[in-house]
Amino acid sequence: PRLAGVARAKRMLLLGEQVTGSQATDWGLIHDAVAADQLDTAVDSLLARLTAGPTVAIGLTKQAIAYGQHATLSQSLNQELSNLELSCRTSDFKEGLAAFRDRRDPDFQGR
Structure with a gap:
């Protein structure tokens, strides 16, 4: 489709x-x-x-989309790696993993 x-x-x-x-x-x-x-x-x-979601990750996603429009594939992949490292440090990332493990909806706090 x-x-x-x-x-x-x-x-x-x-x-x-x-x-x-x-x-x-x-x-x-x-x-x-x-x-x-x-x-x-x-x-x-x-x-x-949107506001109930992992707002840091959403912001990094928006930034990566904008960056990728002007960057090479290699530059975009490096930026994505940097964004992944940043998002993994957030409380929302940990909450997402815990919610997945516990089979429940996540309670993101925007941190």
Whole structure:
């Protein structure tokens, strides 16, 4: 399905074909498509999920994506290794491992 979505996205970009929000979601181009009257609820839900996650790791992931757009593969892999070392030092990393071991949902604290 992922490759089919890429092919459809190329058709959209190269041929100017319009797609609906639902199609863009199905193709993996956007996170979600909701009706205007559901937007605030959807945003609040997504923000709650993000803030309940391992925020240091999320930040490092965002940084790696941005860095990788301008770096070579070797540079990106070195940056990823550095980010992994940093994230392994966090309390959230330890909590994630403990939660996995205990078969429970993690309680991340952003540290």
